[in-house]
Amino acid sequence: MNGDTGAATALRDAQAPEETAARQEWMALLSWATTARLSTLWDGVPDKPGARFLRAPECGLVMTQGRIGGTGSPFNLGEITVTRCSVILDNGTVGHAYQAGRDKAKAEISATLDAMMQDPARRVDLDRTVFQPLRAERARKDAARAAKAAATKVDFFTMVRGED
Amino acid sequence: MYVAVKGGEKAIDNAHRLLAETRRGDTGVAELSVDQIREQLKLAVDRVMTEGSVYDPELAALAIKQARGDLIEAIFLVRAYRTTLPRFGTSKPVETGKMRLERRISATFKDVPGGQVLGPTFDYTHRLIDFALAAEGEPPRAEAREDFSEETLAAPHVLDLLAEEGLVERPERDDEAVPGDITRHPSEFPMDRATRLQSLARGDESYLLALGYSTQRGYAKSHPFAGEIRLGRVSVEYVPEELGFPVEIGEIELTECNMINQFAGSKKVAPQFTRGYGVAMGHGERKAMAMSLVDRSLRAVELGEEVKAPAQDQEFVLEHCDNVQATGFVEHLKLPHYVDFQSELGLVRRMRQEVESNLAEAAE
Amino acid sequence: MTVQELTPGFSDPVRDAAVSFRCLLNAMSRPGLVRALPVQPDCPAPFNAGATVIALSLLDADTTVWVADSLASPVVTAHIAFHTGAKPVATVGDAAFVFAPIAELPELLPQLSIGTPEYPDRAATLIALVDGFGGAEERRLSGPGIDGNTEMAPIGLNAAGWDVLAMNAGLFPLGVDTFFAGPSSVAALPRSTRISPNAA
Incomplete structure (x- = not known):
């Protein structure tokens, strides 16, 4: 384990790149969702599998980095509260959650959903009932915010002064 | 004691x-x-x-x-x-160039790509107390403009466009660099820019405002323009060891300011504009602007300028910018100093006695 | 090795880490006194419970760690990375925490960081895995945290090992602090403890 390589690879199962991209997207949606909304969606999920904690929900901090000048070398901007959780389903699949905030219940639901989504047999249904609504809500909210910002954009018109 | x-x-x-x-x-x-x-x-x-x-x-x-x-x-x-929470690790640097903008203005370039977006601002308000707010009621609804595309609010950093021509400096970028962390290691001077920025980012707004103001009034060579101020949301990504790929842990709102300052050039560098950088969590425009002025003034040594004003003195600025430290030391004076003061009282009494007896002797 | 083989951490992380930390603090402040572990977590082989408790309580993402090859099984490596986030280092002298079997102590200890006069706290902590205490090579201990004298005999610590530890004590205020991690108990030997031959 001494050196930078061993530790990380020992922890991970091999995963195809498109699988990684899909997982990143659903994990991002789970982070974005509010606790209340996710709980409601979770309540509607049938046949919840048995699961136990590999790592019980835990609150901590992640140091957030910025870039000097916005585009330069990194610097430490300040921390953000993060809650993480890892579960292992009865079928052996492991799910993780890393989410801003201090909500342990949300992290637990998210880790369980992350594990369940890795099962191709369940993915289509879960995507339709849990993730599609979240995806649409996020897009709608972003668009509404952008539309309001866009309304405050200055449309310059030039006034002619003096004589040519 | x-x-x-x-x-x-x-x-x-x-x-x-x-x-x-x-x-x-x-x-x-x-x-x-x-x-x-x-x-x-x-x-x-x-x-x-x-x-x-x-x-x-x-x-x-x-x-x-x-x-x-x-x-x-x-x-x-x-x-x-x-201090009660464990630290899981460090995020990837947030990319403010991909910010979902709510406000972006430049005082130097009228026709910036993406345009001048005013957002929710106090600017141009009349600063008249609005007594209507004292009564409860429905707020006015913001106008929304539906005829815009993603590109309307595209947000490349304005100054980077000028940097192409060499007129404005471009910040060095080294993604392998591990920045200093003042929450883990005691301050040492001189402090590098990355570590200074961490210190300034958590520094007291009013203190930085006063120092920034002092640079404008001539207590440091400075002639600043607000190159760009932006407000919006960025994704924070973190790579958990057990996953090995970045996960979006959340969205945060940031305010960012890039200030541009004249720079006459040196023997090695042709004249160009230099930059000061400021950033705040949430909407903190005054803080981000003041910070960018002070970031620039603290670069005096690096840019070959004479250090003669307080805002250019790293140790003075950085050792006093933390308001928790400052209030701790000022407010601790409230705690009982009874024994301390008793001993000083005794000392002053003795010294007064000496003076009085000397005076009495002289009078005889 | 897959994530499915990961060993769970503390079952009640906050409480278990707190009582374990208290136990380790007590051990370090009363050198030589053997303390029963307050919790018995699942152990990644070949780590015993003492080493597992110490790893889970003292290591985090801000600490560096080095594990002897003889202990560094994939499951131990994964356990430390997943539950603590501690950064593994290639050179033992760069590590803040070093895990090794007691038999490797004589050779290993002289290579560890002893701190600097400005920052004596930057010295390493050695976690030596033992099978238990008593009935082995014994020494008399004295110094801060010890009322008079006390005796200590970690199983597997031979005369050569004791000599290295005595030399380490001579470096005070610099030097390495050592935990002896057993299957059900721990004891500690900070650098401030003086070591002398057993009176017997």
Whole structure:
């Protein structure tokens, strides 16, 4: 384990790149969702599998980095509260959650959903009932915010002064 | 020096109960909820997050409630809370060039790509007290413009466009660089720019405002323009060891300022504009602007300028910018110094006696 | 090795870490006194419970760690990475925490960081895995945290090992602090403890 390589690879199962991209997207949606909304969606999920904690929900901090000048070398901007959780389903699949905030219940639901989504047999249904609504809500909210910002954009018109 | 003084427990206990009652105020008036503070006193919440150096709006709002609106006390509470949490790791640098903009203005280039987006600003308001706010009612609804595309709000950094021509400096970028962390290692001077920025980012807004102002008034060679100010949301990505790929852990709102300053050039560098950088959590425009002025003035040595003003003195600026440290040292003067003062009192008495007896001798 | 083989951490992380930390603090402040572990977590082989408790309580993302090859099984490596986030280092002298079997102590200890006069706290902590205490090579201990004298005999610590530890004590205020991690108990030997031959 001494050196930078061993530790990380020992922890991970091999995963195809498109699988990684899909997982990143659903994990991002789970982070974005509010606790209340996710709980409601979770309540509607049938046949919840048995699961136990590999790592019980835990609150901590992640140091957030910025870039000097916005585009330069990194610097430490300040921390953000993060809650993480890892579960292992009865079928052996492991799910993780890393989410801003201090909500342990949300992290637990998210880790369980992350594990369940890795099962191709369940993915289509879960995507339709849990993730599609979240995806649409996020897009709608972003668009509404952008539309309001866009309304405050200055449309310059030039006034002619003096004589040519 | 302090000595243990016993006997105050009961009084302290009662003082804290009195504090709790006073905090609540007139119970005939509805109690403030943490949600109300978070939503309606947002700029106070943002300041507490920035200077508490922890992004968590609910936590900052609660701290403000507990501190009865004393923001430095609230910042203190947040700083104390963060020490109880483990640190999981470090995020990837946030990319403010991909910010989902809510405001972006430039005082130097009228026709910036993406345009001048004013957003929710106090600018151009008349600063007349609005007595209509004293009455409850529905707020006016913001106008929305539906005829825009993603490109309308595209947000490349304005100054990078000029950097192409060499007229404005471009910040060095080394993604392998591991920046210093003042929460882990004691300050050492001279301090590099990355570490200074961490210190300034959590520094007291009013202190940085005064120092920034001093550079404008001539206490440092400075002739600044607001190259760009932006406000918006960025994704925070973190790579958990067990996953090996970045996960979006959340969205944070940031305010960023790039200030441009004249620079006459040196033997090695042709004349060009230099930059100062400022950033704040949430909406903190004054803080980001003041910080960018002070960031620039602290680069004096690097740019071959003479250090003669307070805002150029790293140790002076950085060792005094933390308001939790500052208030701790100033406010500790309230604690009992009875023994300390007794010994000084004795000393002054002796010295007075000596002077009096000398005077008496001279008179004889 | 897959994530499915990961060993769970503390079952009640906050409480278990707190009582374990208290136990380790007590051990370090009363050198030589053997303390029963307050919790018995699942152990990644070949780590015993003492080493597992120490790893889970003292290591985090801000600490560096080095594990002897004889202990560094994939499951141990994964356990430390997943539950603590501690950064593995290639050179033992760069590590803040070093895990090794007691038999490797004589050779290993002289290579560890002893801190600097400005920052004596930057010295390493050695976690030596033992099978238990008593009935082995014994020494008399004295110094801060010990009322008079006490005796200590970690199983597997031979005369050569004791000599290295005595030399380490001579470096005070610099030097390495050592935990002896057993299957059900721990004891500690900070750098401030003086070591002398057993009176018997």
